[in-house]
Amino acid sequence: MRSSTFLLCALAVGAVVFGLSRFIQSEYFFFAGYVVLQYIVLATAWNILGGYTGYVNFGSAAFFAIGAYTTVAIHKTFPLPIPVLIVIGGVISGLVGLGTGYLTLRLRGAFFAIATLALAVVVQTLITNWDYVGGSRGAYILRPAAASLFGIYQLNYIEYLFLIMLILVVLAVATARAIEVSRLGFGFATIRDDELAAEASGVPTLRLKLIATTLSGAFMGMAGAPYPYYITYLDPASGFNLSYAVNSIAMPLVGGTTTWIGPVVGAILLGTIQQIATVTISSAVNLLIVGLILIAFVIIAPNGLVGLVEGWFRKKDA
Amino acid sequence: MAAPLLEVDNLTKRFGGFLALENVGLSVNQGERVGLIGPNGSGKSTLVNCICGTLHNEVGTVRFDGADVNGLKTHERTWLGMARSFQLPRPFTSMTVMDNLRIPLIYTVDARSKSRLSPSELQERCTELLTLVGLQDKARKWPRDLTQVEMRKLELARAMAAEPKLLMADEAMAGLSHSEVSDIVSLLIRLNERGVTIVLIEHIMTAVMSFSQRLIVLVSGHKIADGVPQDVIQDPDVVRAYLGQ
Amino acid sequence: MDFPYELFINAVIAGLLLGGFYAAVTIGVSISFGILDIVNIAHPAFIILGSYIAYIVNVRMGIDPILVSIIMFPAFYILGAAIYQIYYLSFERRGQEALRSLAFFFGLLFVTEVTLILVFGVDYRNVEAPTYIGPTWRFGFVDLPLRMLVPCVVSILLLLGLQFFFARTFTGRAINAVAQDQLALRLMAADPIRIKRIAFGISIATAALAGALLIIIQPVEPSVGREYIGRVFAICVLGGLGSLTGTFIGAMLLGVVESLTSTFYGPSWAPAVAFGFLLLTLAFRPSGILGR
Numbered sequence: 001m002r003s004s005t006f007l008l009c010a011l012a013v014g015a016v017v018f019g020l021s022r023f024i025q026s027e028y029f030f031f032a033g034y035v036v037l038q039y040i041v042l043a044t045a046w047n048i049l050g051g052y053t054g055y056v057n058f059g060s061a062a063f064f065a066i067g068a069y070t071t072v073a074i075h076k077t078f079p080l081p082i083p084v085l086i087v088i089g090g091v092i093s094g095l096v097g098l099g100t101g102y103l104t105l106r107l108r109g110a111f112f113a114i115a116t117l118a119l120a121v122v123v124q125t126l127i128t129n130w131d132y133v134g135g136s137r138g139a140y141i142l143r144p145a146a147a148s149l150f151g152i153y154q155l156n157y158i159e160y161l162f163l164i165m166l167i168l169v170v171l172a173v174a175t176a177r178a179i180e181v182s183r184l185g186f187g188f189a190t191i192r193d194d195e196l197a198a199e200a201s202g203v204p205t206l207r208l209k210l211i212a213t214t215l216s217g218a219f220m221g222m223a224g225a226p227y228p229y230y231i232t233y234l235d236p237a238s239g240f241n242l243s244y245a246v247n248s249i250a251m252p253l254v255g256g257t258t259t260w261i262g263p264v265v266g267a268i269l270l271g272t273i274q275q276i277a278t279v280t281i282s283s284a285v286n287l288l289i290v291g292l293i294l295i296a297f298v299i300i301a302p303n304g305l306v307g308l309v310e311g312w313f314r315k316k317d318a
Numbered sequence: 319m320a321a322p323l324l325e326v327d328n329l330t331k332r333f334g335g336f337l338a339l340e341n342v343g344l345s346v347n348q349g350e351r352v353g354l355i356g357p358n359g360s361g362k363s364t365l366v367n368c369i370c371g372t373l374h375n376e377v378g379t380v381r382f383d384g385a386d387v388n389g390l391k392t393h394e395r396t397w398l399g400m401a402r403s404f405q406l407p408r409p410f411t412s413m414t415v416m417d418n419l420r421i422p423l424i425y426t427v428d429a430r431s432k433s434r435l436s437p438s439e440l441q442e443r444c445t446e447l448l449t450l451v452g453l454q455d456k457a458r459k460w461p462r463d464l465t466q467v468e469m470r471k472l473e474l475a476r477a478m479a480a481e482p483k484l485l486m487a488d489e490a491m492a493g494l495s496h497s498e499v500s501d502i503v504s505l506l507i508r509l510n511e512r513g514v515t516i517v518l519i520e521h522i523m524t525a526v527m528s529f530s531q532r533l534i535v536l537v538s539g540h541k542i543a544d545g546v547p548q549d550v551i552q553d554p555d556v557v558r559a560y561l562g563q
Numbered sequence: 564m565d566f567p568y569e570l571f572i573n574a575v576i577a578g579l580l581l582g583g584f585y586a587a588v589t590i591g592v593s594i595s596f597g598i599l600d601i602v603n604i605a606h607p608a609f610i611i612l613g614s615y616i617a618y619i620v621n622v623r624m625g626i627d628p629i630l631v632s633i634i635m636f637p638a639f640y641i642l643g644a645a646i647y648q649i650y651y652l653s654f655e656r657r658g659q660e661a662l663r664s665l666a667f668f669f670g671l672l673f674v675t676e677v678t679l680i681l682v683f684g685v686d687y688r689n690v691e692a693p694t695y696i697g698p699t700w701r702f703g704f705v706d707l708p709l710r711m712l713v714p715c716v717v718s719i720l721l722l723l724g725l726q727f728f729f730a731r732t733f734t735g736r737a738i739n740a741v742a743q744d745q746l747a748l749r750l751m752a753a754d755p756i757r758i759k760r761i762a763f764g765i766s767i768a769t770a771a772l773a774g775a776l777l778i779i780i781q782p783v784e785p786s787v788g789r790e791y792i793g794r795v796f797a798i799c800v801l802g803g804l805g806s807l808t809g810t811f812i813g814a815m816l817l818g819v820v821e822s823l824t825s826t827f828y829g830p831s832w833a834p835a836v837a838f839g840f841l842l843l844t845l846a847f848r849p850s851g852i853l854g855r
Contacts, residue, residue: 056665058604103846109661110602111800115845117604118793118838125835183424190410190421196372197408199392200401202426202480206391242786246673253666258412288677295670298663299653 003178010170018166021159030158034230036271037165038223042244043251043263044172045219049212050249051257052185054192055105056113059120060248061240063093063217066123067224072133072234075141082164086225093221094214096123101213105206124240138235141228161230165223172219176260179215188212220248243287247271250294256306265305321384323348323484323515324369329378331361331368331539338364339539342378346484346517351510353530353547354519357559361539362519363405366486370402371395383483396426401482405489407469409461415472416457419444422479430481443479451475451505467498471505478509485509486517491525499525527551535559569704574826575819576705582818583715584776586722586811588791589798591769593810596799598742599759599766601650605668606795607788608675609767613639613774614688614783615679621690628690629717632775636768643767646671647760672788679785687782696779714776721772725765726807738762790834797841 001009021029042060050056067089074080074088096119104115128136147160155163179185187208190198199205228234247270255266270290277286301308322345331339339361346352356362367373369380371392380387387395410418420440428434435443448454451471456464464472470490477485487506491499503525510516520526526533526547533550535543537559543550550556588610595603616635617628654664690696695709729735741758777783798817802809817837825833 050662054662056662058665058669100842103842107845110665111845113602113665114604114792114796115842118797118841121790121793121838122835122842125832125838129831186413186417186421187425189412193410193412194408197404197410197476198421199372200370200396200404201422201476202393202396202429203421204391204393204425242673242676246669249666249669253663257662282681284677284680288674288681291670291674291677295667295674298667298670299649302663 003174003181006177007170007174010174014166014170018163021162027156027158030162031230032275034158034162034165035275036268037162037169038227039247039251039271040169040264040267041165041172041223042220042248043255043267044169044176044260045216045223046248047252047257047260047263048176048179048219049216051252051262052179052188052192053209053212055109055209055212056249057116057213057216058113058245058249059116059118059123060220061242061244062116062120062123063097063220064224064227064244065127065236065240066093066096067221068227068234069127069133070221071225071228072139072141075228076132076139082161082226082229086164086168086222089225090218090222093224094218096221097213097215097217098210100217101210105209105213120240120245124236128236134235136236138233138238139228140233143229143232157229161226164226168219168222172222173260173264175215175219176263180260184208184211243274243283243290246287246290246294247274250290250297252304253294254297254304256304258303259306262304262306269305320348322346323350323383324517325379325381326365326369327379327381329365329368329375329380331364331373331375331377337539339368339375342536342539342541344534344541344544346515348483348515349510349513350515351507351529351531352515352517353526353533354517354536355521355523355526355533356536359538360536362536363488364539365536366402366488366519369486370400393425396422396480396482397430399481399483400486401477401480401484402486403470403473403477403488403490405492407461407473409464409469409472409476411461414458414460415453415464416441416444416448418461418472418476419447419479422476426480447475447479450478450508452501467494467501470494470502474502474505474509478514482514484515484517486519488519489521490518491520491522503529523551570826571823573704573706574822576707577711577826578819578822579815580707580711580715580818581780581822582815583718584711584780584814585794585798585818586814587714587718587769587776588773589795589802589810589814590722590725590807591766591773592795592799593802593807594738594762594766594769596796597806597810598738599762600742601647601763602665603668603763603766604665604792604796605672605675606766606770607791608672609639609642609770610774610777610791611679611783611785611788612675613771614778615683615774616771617775617778618688618690618783625691628775628779629713629772632771635771639771640764640768643764644760646767647763650763651756651759672792676785676788683785685784685786687784688778689782690778710779714779717772717776721769722807722811725769729807734758734761790837793834793838793841797837797844800841800844 042064046057046060070089070092071085074085100115100119104112127133133139144157146154146156179188187203190201190203191205191208195205231238251266251270252263253266254270255264256262270293274286274290277289297304324346326342326344329339329342342365354362364373368375371387371390382395382398382400385398387398410421423435423440423443445454445457448457451474453468453471453475456468461469461472474487474490491502494502499522506516506518506529518526518529530547532545533543533547534541535550535556542555542559543553592603592606595601595606613632613635617631620626620631621628650664650667654667695713698709700707700709729739737758738761741755794817798810798813801816802813817840820840821833821836824836
């Protein structure tokens with residue numbers, strides 16, 4: 001299927017989801033749904049680097065927070081429409097991704113992973129010490145009551161945020177798939193399989209890795225940009241929440257890292273479980289469960305759910 | 319007489335305190351078949367790695383096709399026409415055999431010519447290469463399904479896919495049976511007849527002797543002999559180095 | 564301007580003492596990463612676990628935390644050996660190390676931290692005064708708080724002990740060898756897997772002691788572990804992987820820089836120092852100051 005066709009299909013699916021959601025009265029659905037959609041974007045973004053090239057990023061929270069805090073910083077000067085904020089957040093996060101990559105991607109994957117951990121803490125420290133965006137005290141963002149689409153259609157604001165995130169999901173997933181079936185994705189796979197052999201075959205590995213890091217960081221930043229409007233009070237604890245780091249890794253690993261579907265499946269599954277669990281059990285137990293699931297899958301089902309399904313089909317053929 | 323295709327001058331490589339290569343110099347002419355031998359640990363693979371850019375040599379120069387390649391990354395050297403196969407085969411395990419060959423075609427041949435081969439042209443070239451090495455029936459198989467000798471052939475085919483001027487085959491025959499070794503030697507000679515300059519790094523003396531027009535011997539990081547194979551193997555230094563093992 | 568000499572010197576000394584402690588924290592990773600090439604980012608979680616165990620036994624039974632940790636050595640050793648076995652069976656043998664093993668250790672880090680939060684909550688915990696937590700020795704204007712001095716000394720003893728172990732005992736030398744040449748080791752009739760398991764067990768056992776030292780130096784809560792990830796790897800990389808001396812020097816350096824930053828710019832910047840160091844070292848001199 002050509003990438004442009006896929007994009008149209010994805011948009012169609014998105015439109016259907018949005019259309020169906022108009023029938024739902026409960027606001028809670030939109031709040032919870034936003035979080036799940038956000039995780040789809042984060043997981044997909046992580047996977048472009050982690051799953052396709054094999055370079056693990058532990059600092060997803062940093063990129064997410066950069067997007068969120070860019071919004072806060074701009075909002076304090078003069079508010080801009082969310083789509084613009086998303087673009088700006090994406091650009092800045094992307095540049096940070098590029099910079100980090102440039103400093104550390106010439107080393108082994110393990111060093112890159114550690115560097116991303118370091119980055120997360122450095123960014124968190126910088127932001128905690130930056131009073132303009134509230135520092136450790138946090139910042140309040142007033143959420144407007146409603147928004148209008150193209151000036152005609154009225155939506156209540158949380159529905160508007162839901163729609164925005166839905167569009168981001170479509171973009172992220174379409175991008176991931178476009179990469180996956182392209183020459184670029186092919187090159188990414190060689191980096192994952194054997195970087196030395198890839199170089200020897202003429203693949204410009206550093207350049208490709210930088211592309212992956214930039215795109216990955218950019219999408220994470222884009223996912224973070226609307227967040228202050230969603231949560232209305234942003235402080236470093238929520239912006240750099242532990243759950244972003246673990247979920248953006250667990251979801252692709254559970255779903256399957258080699259294709260675009262894996263992160264989507266993983267995000268919907270784990271995201272929904274967590275939303276239900278947070279209401280019924282505590283959020284700490286919830287995170288514990290995610291951590292245990294991650295460990296279990298990594299040991300038992302290294303290719304994720306998608307891998308299990310593929311393996312089952314292959315056995316049927318044999 | 320034309321300049322050599324590959325010129326290595328005064329190459330020295332240290333790993334911390336350990337001197338892996340010292341003052342190694344050699345040259346390889348266009349179209350030659352050169353053998354490189356030496357006891358285990360003599361630095362043969364290190365030399366290949368330095369020439370290809372996988373390792374960085376602090377001292378010495380490497381000139382390829384008239385240009386100084388110091389500082390160029392491995393993939394850039396591949397673009398210039400250098401190729402190598404690895405001692406332990408390193409196939410891309412998440413792709414089929416045929417796709418393994420597509421990679422160098424896409425990333426080297428296309429990059430060089432600045433135009434893209436169409437999918438059918440890619441298919442054609444892959445099939446041609448596979449037929450050349452005798453793997454045409456395995457096109458849709460996965461690397462993990464191949465035998466040892468088939469993986470070695472894939473390794474060579476992938477190196478060839480980059481349309482190199484120089485191919486360095488690093489111990490392509492270790493652990494193979496007698497007939498498998500002759501198989502690979504005749505394959506390499508066929509490749510040479512197509513115009514590819516080949517440096518064969520190897521332990522198996524029968525292979526080296528039947529293949530090489532010239533023989534270079536490396537011992538403990540130093541080049542101790544360089545000449546016609548018959549003369550080299552009778553060189554007292556060489557005999558001592560091998561008998562002493 | 565009057566350069567604040569006394570403040571400066573005290574900050575440097577505090578940094579050296581801190582650095583000594585950091586060496587104890589790092590030595591475990593120096594073994595697992597430097598020698599075994601295993602990126603165990605969960606190591607700080609085990610340290611915190613050690614801190615909490617020392618805390619509980621200290622509060623319930625009044626035993627000195629360092630003593631507790633020594634008693635806990637066998638348990639932590641077994642934990643380390645078990646984890647290595649799982650790691651080996653799941654990853655090393657299958658050859659799928661990088662991504663999945665990192666995720667595995669990250670999962671361990673995470674699960675340990677969240678479990679501690681569930682059991683103990685997020686409040687800071689302290690140990691009750693063994694005689695050396697309160698007092699400070701004074702020499703002129705130089706302050707030597709015992710709660711920093713004692714961990715530093717214990718840490719140095721630990722390092723000396725390990726140095727002896729690696730240089731003089733068969734197992735210790737085998738561990739060093741396994742990093743370089745597994746085949747040769749096998750020919751000496753030593754099983755490389757068993758040797759690596761022992762090494763990893765030792766690595767985790769050191770975490771028990773480091774944890775006790777940690778809770779002597781500062782109050783502990785579950786997320787403190789994460790601050791140490793950067794410090795630990797920064798020191799490992801700075802000091803050159805696998806070198807005990809390098810670890811010590813790197814730890815001292817980091818300790819002094821952090822202490823100076825904290826004294827003159829405020830403690831909220833301290834975590835960034837280690838990580839900033841790490842990023843810079845990785846970017847410009849990845850083989851470390853004493854680089855190989």
